[in-house]
Amino acid sequence: MRILVVGAGAIGGYFGGRLLQAGGDITFLVRPRRAAELASAGLVIRSPTGDVTLPNPPTVQADALKEHFDVVLLSCKAYDLQDAVASFAPAVGPQTAIIPLLNGMRHLDVLDAKFGREPVLGGLCAIAVTLNDKREVVQLQPMQSLTFGERAGGSSDRVQAIFDVFKRGNFNASASENIMQEMWEKWVFLASLAASTTLMRAPVGVILAAPDGKEFLLGMLDECSSVAAAAGYAPGGPFFQRVSGMLTTEGSPMTASMFRDLRAGLPVEADHVIGDLVTRADAAKVPVPKLRIAYTHLKVYEAQRGG
Incomplete structure (x- = not known):
């Protein structure tokens, strides 16, 4: 399963990094500055649950994004949403699932308007994480979880398939049957x-x-x-x-x-x-x-x- 993580900041860097550490097929969609940082120092995670340095993680920049991915994991801030949507749109194909981790509900309207309702799952995460002055991902507390599911409720084959991959990341992934609640x-x-x-x-x-x-x-x-x-x-x-x-x-x-x-x-x-x-x-x-x-x-x- 090919997963595109939009951004390699605090949240995207943590969850994407843990999936990459577990052997997942992960690519980070990043801006040129972040691409250079990752190529030089690697993706570094400092965490109470274990530090890791992932040398030269796979990255792509928006102007070079041509292929469709199975999953897009979206973790940007709300004020960056429009730019993020434009950057990852070429990665969304007929079978792509989009998992947004933004807070609130307003982003769902934006994503639905661009891609239709079907590709967009519900999602949320709970983690205290930041980037330090060395641009390392620093987890502040030993707490992390990522929950996602079908917005209409219940389960589905695609949610189960994604969960089978996410659970290998050891960050308490869960597939919810009531994600909107x-x-x-x-x-x-x-x-x-x-x-x-x-x-x-x-x-x-x-x-x-x-x-x-x-x-x-x-x-x-x-x-x-x-x-x-x-x-x-x-x-x-x-x-x-x-x-x-x-x-x-x-x-x-x-x-x-x-x-x-x-x-x-x-x-x-x-x-x-x-x-x-x-x-x-x-x-x-x-x-x-x-x-x-x-x-x-x-x-x-x-x-x-x-x-």
Whole structure:
């Protein structure tokens, strides 16, 4: 099975690297600078589960992409989605499956509009990973998983075939029969955490220690959950209990990656992760005052950053 990994940054580099390490037929679609880095230093993964250096991993650049692949693993940031779609489009043939690992749902509309609904699976990952100043992939915690499945629910031969390959990567791959529910639940958690920590410019534990901090965090979670429920994907009891516990752990250093990006002056996925929830809330007439303030705050940040 030929797999094209779009990008060799933190997420693509980790999951693609683990598949390559396991003997998978992996090619990374990268820009010229990243291609040069990988040719020189290899793809280096630093991880609590084991370091690895993969010399000269297979790469291709967009202008040389001519052949179709069986799977396209898409792990770009939302603000790079349009460019990514244009770059990997030649790799998509009649039998290609696209597995996007972006947060939220907005990217599904973009991919469906370009390729049709049939090739596009649902997908999500859970991992804390970054690129260091040496351009090495650094896993920050011993946690990694990649989940995917048919958006209509149930299983399929193609999902099973992909799973048979992914499970060799030793990153807790799973084939879900209810991937849309899982994607919505991750979105609810991520948006709650991102909106709260970016708005307050602090990790969960610091927010909790402030007056009404607990009420603020759980209120944000309630708002995001209400949007999911209006869309027909109400977060389940075990999920809500688990996430509520994570958001009410005293002294927790937990923040969202969006918070870390904001602190570093980097682009953020304001529209994709927060704004799209506000839009859906408005359409469903669900009040989300806290989420709306967080979105306004992020758009002010983007305006100042752009200026």
